[in-house]
Amino acid sequence: MILFDHVTVTYPDAVRAALTDVTFRVPEGELCLVIGPTGAGKSTLLKAACGLVPHFTGGLLEGRVVVEGRDTRDHPPRDLADVVGVVVQDPASGFVTDTVEEELAYTMEQLGLAPSVMRTRVEEVLDLLGLATLRGRPLADLSGGEQQRVAIGSVLTSHPRILVMDEPTSALDPAAAEDVLAALTRLVHDLGMTVLLAEHRLERVVQYADRVISIASDGTTVDGAPAAVLADSVVAPPIVELARLAAWHPVPLSVRDARRRAAPLRERLVGSTANRRPSVAGDHVVRESAVTVLAESAVTVLAAPAVTVLAARDLHVRYGRTHAVRGVDLTLSSGQVVALMGRNGSGKSSLLWALQGSGPRTAGQVLIAGPPGAGPKADPASMRPRDARLRVALVPQNPQDLLYLDTVAAECVATDAQIGAAPGATRTLLDGLTTGVPDHAHPRDLSEGQRLALVLAIQLAARPCVLLLDEPTRGLDYAAKRHLAAALSRHAAAGAAVLLSSHDVEFVAESAGRVLVMADGELVADGGVRDILVASPTFAPQVAKILHPVELLTVDDVRRALAATR
Amino acid sequence: MHPLAWWVWALGLAVAVTRTTNPAVIALILASVVLVVLARREDAPSARAFRGFLVLGGCIVAIRVLFYAVVGIKTPGVVLVDIPQVALPSWAVGVELFGPITLTGLLVALYGGLRLATLVVCFGAANALANPKRALRSLPASLHQIGTAIVIAVSVTPQLATAAAGIRRAQRLRGHEPRGVRGLLSTAVPVLTDALSRSLALASSMDSRGYARPLTGRTDRRVSTLVVLALVAASMGTYGLLDGTSPRWLGVPVLVIGAAAAATASILAGRQVRRTRYRPDRWGSPELVVAGCGVVAAVLLVAATATDPASLDPSLSPLGWPQVPPVALLCAVVAAIPATRVFRRSAARGAA
Numbered sequence: 001m002i003l004f005d006h007v008t009v010t011y012p013d014a015v016r017a018a019l020t021d022v023t024f025r026v027p028e029g030e031l032c033l034v035i036g037p038t039g040a041g042k043s044t045l046l047k048a049a050c051g052l053v054p055h056f057t058g059g060l061l062e063g064r065v066v067v068e069g070r071d072t073r074d075h076p077p078r079d080l081a082d083v084v085g086v087v088v089q090d091p092a093s094g095f096v097t098d099t100v101e102e103e104l105a106y107t108m109e110q111l112g113l114a115p116s117v118m119r120t121r122v123e124e125v126l127d128l129l130g131l132a133t134l135r136g137r138p139l140a141d142l143s144g145g146e147q148q149r150v151a152i153g154s155v156l157t158s159h160p161r162i163l164v165m166d167e168p169t170s171a172l173d174p175a176a177a178e179d180v181l182a183a184l185t186r187l188v189h190d191l192g193m194t195v196l197l198a199e200h201r202l203e204r205v206v207q208y209a210d211r212v213i214s215i216a217s218d219g220t221t222v223d224g225a226p227a228a229v230l231a232d233s234v235v236a237p238p239i240v241e242l243a244r245l246a247a248w249h250p251v252p253l254s255v256r257d258a259r260r261r262a263a264p265l266r267e268r269l270v271g272s273t274a275n276r277r278p279s280v281a282g283d284h285v286v287r288e289s290a291v292t293v294l295a296e297s298a299v300t301v302l303a304a305p306a307v308t309v310l311a312a313r314d315l316h317v318r319y320g321r322t323h324a325v326r327g328v329d330l331t332l333s334s335g336q337v338v339a340l341m342g343r344n345g346s347g348k349s350s351l352l353w354a355l356q357g358s359g360p361r362t363a364g365q366v367l368i369a370g371p372p373g374a375g376p377k378a379d380p381a382s383m384r385p386r387d388a389r390l391r392v393a394l395v396p397q398n399p400q401d402l403l404y405l406d407t408v409a410a411e412c413v414a415t416d417a418q419i420g421a422a423p424g425a426t427r428t429l430l431d432g433l434t435t436g437v438p439d440h441a442h443p444r445d446l447s448e449g450q451r452l453a454l455v456l457a458i459q460l461a462a463r464p465c466v467l468l469l470d471e472p473t474r475g476l477d478y479a480a481k482r483h484l485a486a487a488l489s490r491h492a493a494a495g496a497a498v499l500l501s502s503h504d505v506e507f508v509a510e511s512a513g514r515v516l517v518m519a520d521g522e523l524v525a526d527g528g529v530r531d532i533l534v535a536s537p538t539f540a541p542q543v544a545k546i547l548h549p550v551e552l553l554t555v556d557d558v559r560r561a562l563a564a565t566r
Numbered sequence: 567m568h569p570l571a572w573w574v575w576a577l578g579l580a581v582a583v584t585r586t587t588n589p590a591v592i593a594l595i596l597a598s599v600v601l602v603v604l605a606r607r608e609d610a611p612s613a614r615a616f617r618g619f620l621v622l623g624g625c626i627v628a629i630r631v632l633f634y635a636v637v638g639i640k641t642p643g644v645v646l647v648d649i650p651q652v653a654l655p656s657w658a659v660g661v662e663l664f665g666p667i668t669l670t671g672l673l674v675a676l677y678g679g680l681r682l683a684t685l686v687v688c689f690g691a692a693n694a695l696a697n698p699k700r701a702l703r704s705l706p707a708s709l710h711q712i713g714t715a716i717v718i719a720v721s722v723t724p725q726l727a728t729a730a731a732g733i734r735r736a737q738r739l740r741g742h743e744p745r746g747v748r749g750l751l752s753t754a755v756p757v758l759t760d761a762l763s764r765s766l767a768l769a770s771s772m773d774s775r776g777y778a779r780p781l782t783g784r785t786d787r788r789v790s791t792l793v794v795l796a797l798v799a800a801s802m803g804t805y806g807l808l809d810g811t812s813p814r815w816l817g818v819p820v821l822v823i824g825a826a827a828a829a830t831a832s833i834l835a836g837r838q839v840r841r842t843r844y845r846p847d848r849w850g851s852p853e854l855v856v857a858g859c860g861v862v863a864a865v866l867l868v869a870a871t872a873t874d875p876a877s878l879d880p881s882l883s884p885l886g887w888p889q890v891p892p893v894a895l896l897c898a899v900v901a902a903i904p905a906t907r908v909f910r911r912s913a914a915r916g917a918a
Contacts, residue, residue, distance in 0.1 A: 056770045081776030093764055094771030096714070098699060105844030110776035112840035119845070155775070358738055386741035394739050401736035404752040418741050444759065458740055 002026040002049055002162060002196060007063035009044055009053055018044040020219040022063075028161070029192040031185070031208055033199065033226070035235050036215030038477045039447040042198040043089070043166055045215065049196055050084045050164045051077040068161055082111055085155030087165040089475075091147045092139070100142075100150055101135045107158040118157075125153040128183055144171040145344030149180060156187070163187070163195045169204055170474050173343050173503045174538045177204050184208070200477055202237035203506055203542050206230065207254035227251045235478055238506055238542045241555040245562075258546045269550050269561055306333040307369070309465045309497045310355070310392075311377065315364035317350045317521075324350035326521035328364075332466060332497035337488050339508040339529070340501040341539060342518035348501040349397065351518065352468045355499070356394040357381030368392050369465045386418065393464035397471050399455035400443065408446070408454060409439040415458045430457035433487050434480075449480030456484075460491060467491060469500040473507045485511035509533055509541040509553035529553065567606075569696030570704055571853035576692035578860025579901055583684045585867040586878040587677045590888045594898035595863070596684045598905075603691045605905040619690025623683030630679030635667055643670030643885070670882050677880075703843065707836035711778055718768065725764070730757045780838060789838075792831035799824025856904045866897040 002025070009019040018041040026032045034042050047053040051072040054061045065072040068083045077086075085107075088094045097103045104125055108118045126132045129149045134142065139150065148171055155163065163184075169177035185208050187193040199205045206212075212229040214222045222229055227250040230240045239258055243251040246265050252258040310332040317325035324347040332338060340348050353359020355366055357380035367377035368391045380388035396402070405411045412426040430437060434453040443451060452472060459467065467488075473481055481504075488498050488511055502508055508515060508529065515532040517525035517539075525532055530551050533539050544553050552558050576599075583595055600620075607613040635649075640662060651665040705713040733756050742752065772778075799820050806816025870893045871878055877891035 050774055052770055052774060056773055077770075077774040078776050078779040081774060081779060084774070086771070086774040088767065088771055090767070093767035096718075096768070096772055096775070096777075098697075102844065107775045109841050109844055110779055112842050115842055115844065115846075118842065122844070158776075356739070358735055385738040385743055389739065389741040396736050396739065398732075398736070401733050401756065402740050404733075404737065404742075404756050406755075415740070462741070 001028050001066075001068060002032075002194065003064070003066040004045075004048070005064040005066070007048060007061065007065055009041075009048060009059055009061050011057070011059040014059075017219050018059075019048070019215075019221070022219075022221045024213055024221065024223040026194055026196060026211065028194050029188060030210040031188045031195045031197065032211045032213060033197055033202075033205055033209035034213045034215065035199070035202060035229075035233065036477075037217055037235055038200075038449050038475065038480060040215040040217050041219050042215055045213070045221075046086075046164050046166055046196060046198055048072070049162075050086045051075060051080050052086075078110075081107060081160075082158060083160055084162045084164060085158065085160035087148075087151050087155055087163070087168055089166040089170070091144075091151035091171075094151060095139050095147075098138055099135075100131060100137055100139060103139060103150055103154045104131075104157050106154060111158055113158075121157045121159070125157050128156070128186075129153045130179065143345030145173060145176040148172055149176070152180060152183075161194060163193060163197075165195065165197045167199055167475070168197065169199065169201060171344070171471075171503075173341075174204075174505060176344055177201075177503075178538070181205060181208055200235075200475065201504065201506075202230075202235065203239065206237055206239075209253075226253055238555050239546065242543055242546065242558060245555060245559060255542060255545045258542075262546050265558075266547055266550055268565065269547065269552070269558070306335050308332070309334050309369040310366070310499075311368075312355060312366045313364060315351070315354055315366065316362040317347070317354050317360055318362045319350075319360065324521055325354060328518075328521075328523050330355075330516070330523070332499060334465070334495045334497055335492050336514055337492045337498045337500070337512045338514045338516060339512035340499060340516045340518060341503070341505075341508065341532075342501075344503075346518045347521040348518055349470050350521075352394060352470050352499070352501060355466075356392050356468055357383075357388055358385070371463065371465065389419075389459070389462045389464060391464060392466040392468065393459035393462060394468040395452070395455055395459055395470065395472060397474075399452050402455050402458065403443040403451075406442055407439065408437055408441050408443060411443060411454065411458065415461050419462045421461055426457050426461045429460055430454060433457055434483055448475035449477070449483070452476065452480075452484070453487075456487065460487075463494075463496075465496050467496060467498045469498070471502060472500055473502060473504045481507050481510070505533065505539050505541045506554070509544070510556070567696070567856065568704075568847040568849050568853045569698075569701035570847075571849070571856040572696040573692045573701065574857035575860030575901075575904060576688045576695075578857075578862075578864040580685050580688040581864040582867040582897060582901070583681055583688065585864075585871045586894070587681060588878050588880050588888045588890075588894070589677050589680055590890045591867075591878060591894040591897075592677075592680050592684050594890070594894060595901055596680075596687060598898045598901035599684075599687055599691045601902050602905040603694050605907070607694050608697075613694045616690050616694035619687055619693070622690075623687045626683040626686060627676065627679035630682065631672065631675050634671060634675035635664070637661060637663060638671060638675060640665040641668055641671045641674065643668035643882075645669075646672065669885065673882060673885075700847065704847065706832055707839050707841060708832045710839060710841060714772075714777065718765075726757060726761055729760050729764075733757055733760070789831050789835045792827045792834070796824045796827035796831060799827060859900050859903045863897045863901045866893055866900065870894070 004022050004024050007019055007022045008017050010017045022045065034045055036042050044053055047057060048061065048065050049067060051067075053059060055072070055076045067080060070080060070083070072080070095103055096106050101122060104122045105118050108121065126135055129152060131149060131153055134146060139147065142150065148168065152165070152168060169180055172180060181204065184195060188195055197205065206226060209226045211223060212226045214229050214233045216234070230236055230253070231251045239253065239255070240251050242258070246262070248261050252261055308331055310330070312328060312330040315325055315328040315330070316323070328351060340351070342348055350359065354361040357366065361381065366379050366381070368380055369377050370391050374390065378391070380392050403411055405414060409427075412430065413423070415426040416423050430453060433456060434450055437446065437450050437454065443454060446454065472484060476484065485507065488500070492498050500512070512529050515525070515527065515529050516523055517532060530553060533541060533553060534544050534548070534551050541553050543555060543558060544551065547558070552561060579595055579599060583592060586592060603616055607616065645666045645668050647667045649664045649666060652663040654661060654663055699717050702713040702717055730753060734753055737752065743749070803817060803821030803824055806812045806820060807818065867878065870891065874891070877889055878894070880886060880888040
């Protein structure tokens with residue numbers, strides 16, 4: 001049980017409180033979801049629940065936080081270790097030991113459990129999270145999804161009564177996320193565990209939640225039943241947006257519920273187009289109508305004739321014994337936003353780095369077009385970095401690695417100088433991507449969305465013909481994702497190609513026109529976003545699942561289709 | 567394999583090496599060490615460092631010889647290269663700069679260098695065969711907190727190196743080629759801020775996972791009293807031992823009392839920490855064989871120096887070829903026994 005009683009948290013030197021007068025109670029055996037825009041104080045709330053605020057972070061905590069009958073005022077985090085398990089946002093940063101098995105046992109060792117108990121619990125958790133094959137592996141060699149599962153497993157072994165998790169599925173592919181969430185619901189339903197969970201990708205978790213706490217950007221909270229809180233929350237998954245559009249009350253939270261309500265909407269989308277354009281009945285009409293509507297709306301984007309800007313042939317990447325990329329052939333045309341999807345560890349990042357030229361490339365050829373007047377296509381790996389970035393730019397998984405100066409303004413000025421642009425060019429780009437980034441702020445103090453915008457502005461300032469992004473949506477809320485999607489389509493419309501790797505099906509549905517699916521180092525599928533996403537049960541976005549067989553992917557698609565029917 | 571077994575084995579060989587200056591004997595033991603490492607090491611980062619220890623050994627021999635040539639005492643003997651001695655001012659009496667290089671002197675330097683290099687390689691072998699992190703897990707409970715801190719400090723350095731490589735790679739993406747002092751700064755600042763935030767994240771994770779968690783209501787005042795007693799006894803005992811005029815009881819007996827107090831304090835402090843070990847390394851017959859091989863090798867050479875010192879120290883005046891006494895051959899064979907896989911535990915985890 002978790003109890004917050006008039007809790008206000010103020011960090012030292014902060015202008016305003018991170019949490020303001022928060023009161024709620026999570027009874028035993030509930031899965032409680034914490035939502036809110038980036039930087040609203042979700043992490044602060046989670047840390048307050050496990051005692052890290054204020055014992056570890058500092059700051060002033062007014063009010064009372066009681067966890068399983070223990071007041072966090074008198075109990076530092078280590079004294080709560082037997083009742084609260086914490087999974088942090090970046091699992092690798094929390095690992096203490098070297099191998100999977102030792103990591104799973106670490107908390108139990110600290111709690112002094114008997115060796116025989118430890119042995120059985122480690123085996124149980126290995127099975128529960130499907131880690132048995134990884135037991136002796138070094139933690140550093142695991143993929144992001146595997147690390148996330150180990151991090152969850154390492155707190156489960158001590159059988160805590162409460163689990164506190166910060167974005168547990170953000171690094172996972174859709175299938176792995178389903179696995180982790182299925183394991184979580186089993187813990188909640190069968191063992192009566194209480195889970196407090198913060199997540200940006202609500203579409204993945206909202207159906208499992210028993211309660212939602214919504215934090216507004218001023219630090220105040222609303223809590224209650226999921227349907228009630230989400231009905232008018234700022235952050236809302238596509239299913240809720242669709243419910244608002246179709247005026248469904250109460251808001252459905254699972255695809256199953258929504259499908260039951262969606263029959264009239266589906267008929268309206270199909271029927272009206274059938275009236276308008278008499279044709280053979282059935283599936284064909286459905287496809288036809290939806291596609292036409294979309295094509296009409298997309299016409300404005302494709303202005304210039306498409307030319308090939310990137311051509312890669314028979315690309316291979318090996319690291320030691322691992323064959324990460326096996327013979328990939330790829331062509332990108334200008335004006336395209338292409339999404340690269342696939343399991344964790346399927347070689348997406350290796351492919352992006354190999355295309356960019358600074359990552360290892362064992363065999364194969366990459367040719368990328370240059371800016372006007374730069375001559376024929378060339379391989380960026382053979383160029384100096386400053387010339388290569390005029391052809392291809394990569395925004396890596398940790399965008400902040402690119403930043404090394406201490407203010408936003410200094411970064412912008414340095415970029416202008418590096419590429420010989422007019423002073424202020426980068427800053428103008430940044431303001432076009434997002435608003436309200438202060439000049440004098442340290443890049444590390446920016447929110448995830450602002451930091452990504454800064455790095456994107458730095459990379460776009462060189463006007464590269466090909467823009468590569470590795471998992472750009474981690475930690476972004478829905479508003480920031482919409483900004484990003486808009487920026488990418490603008491850049492593509494200006495004659496460049498964008499290739500982004502992502503696990504975020506909703507973002508891909510919203511931003512990309514073509515999807516590549518990678519498995520085991522090979523490209524296994526390549527096609528239009530509708531063909532690929534709708535066909536796959538794991539990759540289908542919520543709207544497509546709800547409206548099947550109408551092939552619409554996003555709420556905006558539906559809105560446009562409805563407008564066209566009127 | 568229990569990490570301590572490998573450490574005992576390596577220590578035994580190190581003791582054996584210090585007993586002799588015979589290059590043939592040392593080379594035999596060195597060969598045994600390398601053989602065992604090649605046969606038994608695992609694919610772990612600490613095992614890959616063994617090559618570095620071999621290189622370091624080579625450097626030690628080279629430096630020792632170089633030092634002999636530059637400032638060493640020039641023993642009389644067959645002159646190989648006649649370098650004129652540099653006259654030094656009178657205050658530098660006893661130091662000879664350059665001078666004739668004799669065969670005897672060169673051999674002394676070479677033998678000495680080889681012995682030191684072999685000691686270093688023995689240490690490297692223990693490091694390669696027994697993961698130092700696993701070895702630290704065998705510490706007594708009262709030293710557990712310090713042990714964990716050391717483990718983390720040990721793993722920070724390679725992490726810094728990978729972080730620096732990652733950041734340099736990322737910065738080349740924006741066309742920034744770090745050079746000179748400014749380039750160093752542009753890499754160092756993100757690496758260090760990264761390392762700081764990473765260690766904070768690790769500390770918070772360890773805190774919420776119960777690291778350094780005391781048992782409620784079980785603080786033992788006897789521990790601090792005993793620690794103070796041990797410290798006082800240690801300083802008094804050392805004084806008594808070194809100062810010849812002090813009474814005899816102030817020397818060794820007081821030191822023994824201090825050590826006993828320290829051991830008791832450690833046991834009592836260990837009781838306050840309630841922690842257990844997951845799958846601790848077992849000490850079985852393979853461990854006994856490995857450790858035994860090291861001990862036997864040491865005992866063989868120690869006994870040989872006691873009975874027949876001449877065979878282990880080749881004569882340099884007059885010059886003679888180093889002999890290989892049978893006992894040294896036996897010692898090398900014993901040292902190499904752990905290379906055979908007969909002594910591997912049959913269980914799958916035995917080698918881990």
